[in-house]
Structures are given as structure tokens and as C-alpha cells.
Amino acid sequence: MAESLHVAEVIRCADFAAIKHKDQRRKDPEKTPYINHPIGVAHILTHEGGITDLQVIQAALLHDTVEDTETTYEELVDVFGKEVADLVMEVTDDKNLSKQERKQFQIEHAPHTSHKAKLVKLADKLYNLRDLSRTTPENWTAERVQEYFVWSSKCVAGLRGTNMKLEDALDAVFKQKGVKV
Numbered sequence: 001m002a003e004s005l006h007v008a009e010v011i012r013c014a015d016f017a018a019i020k021h022k023d024q025r026r027k028d029p030e031k032t033p034y035i036n037h038p039i040g041v042a043h044i045l046t047h048e049g050g051i052t053d054l055q056v057i058q059a060a061l062l063h064d065t066v067e068d069t070e071t072t073y074e075e076l077v078d079v080f081g082k083e084v085a086d087l088v089m090e091v092t093d094d095k096n097l098s099k100q101e102r103k104q105f106q107i108e109h110a111p112h113t114s115h116k117a118k119l120v121k122l123a124d125k126l127y128n129l130r131d132l133s134r135t136t137p138e139n140w141t142a143e144r145v146q147e148y149f150v151w152s153s154k155c156v157a158g159l160r161g162t163n164m165k166l167e168d169a170l171d172a173v174f175k176q177k178g179v180k181v
């Protein structure tokens, strides 16, 4: 695909995700618009991970649409094709599971995901952990923050060997919080 078509595809994904997440906010006290997160994940991939694979960037922009909005897998297949939709599903939590089951599933599922899905997940974790270092979501105790770091380090363990720049950046964040990797 020509470069201009790649640009157009990326903008189509950003527009789709912005519309889907339009009423959502992050959990930080400033109530940052939710769309900042998927765009930030895509930005980490391009600018820190050196990733320009179109499907990876598309999946990063769309990665929370099925999990957190009324978007369906079938809709993503229709609009962006099966490969991108499948990639999004690889990084989508099953909301039918309890929170504890979901957290455990992420740890166990991580090593079995595709290389492209691992890239999205590494950048997703890096964004969320940096966000947690920056500010504490409303109603989160210091203990909950620390637990999230420890749980994330277990997820990241199953994603290693994928992208050294992202993994080194994650390790720096874990080190800062005193989390062993």
C-alpha cells in the first residue's frame, strides 16, 4: 500500500475510535478524554518502539473499542477487515469473566498471542503504567497502584522478546516503583 493510503487508514481508525470513545473519560482526576489513551499507545509504538506496521498501529488505535464501547467484532471486520479485527480481539478482555479471572487470563494468555498483539499490549501497559506514575486515578489507594504494577510485570513477562525498546522502557518504569522483573 502506498504511504498516502497508510496515512488515510490511520486517520480512519483514529476518527472511528474518537467517535466510539466520545463520551468516555480516563479515571484520572482531570478526567482526560479516553481517546488520549489509544492515540498515546499508537504514538508509543511509532516513536519509541520504531513500529510502522500499519495493522499494529490500526489495532493500537482501535484496541479498546470492543472492550469499552458497543463496537462489535463484526463491525470491525466490516470496516477494517478481518486481520485488524482479529488483532483487536487478541488484546480485548472478556468482560463476561470476573475482574480477577480477567487479570489472571491476561497473564496466562500473553505468551500465546501473536507478535503484533504483543506489541500493542506492551505499549498499552507502558502507557497505563506511566499514567499511574503521573497521577493516581480517583479512589485508588497507593496499595492498589502498587498491585497494578506487580500484576503488569507478570503480564509483561509473557510478552518479552518482542521489542527491546518498549521492554527497556517498561523495565525503567518497574525499577522506579521497586518492582522486580
Ligand SMILES: Nc1nc2c(ncn2[C@@H]2O[C@H](COP(=O)(O)OP(=O)(O)O)[C@@H](OP(=O)(O)OP(=O)(O)O)[C@H]2O)c(=O)[nH]1
Binding pocket: 025, 026, 027, 028, 037, 067, 099, 106, 124, 125, 128, 129, 131, 132, 137, 148
Ligand atoms: N493508569 C490509568 N488507567 C486508566 C485510567 N483511566 C482508565 N484506565 C484504565 O483502567 C484499567 C485499569 O484499571 P483496573 O481497575 O485494574 O481494571 P478495570 O478498569 O478493567 O476494572 C486499564 O484498562 P485495561 O483495559 O484494563 O488495561 P489493562 O489493565 O489490561 O492494562 C486502563 O486503561 C487512568 O487515568 N490511569
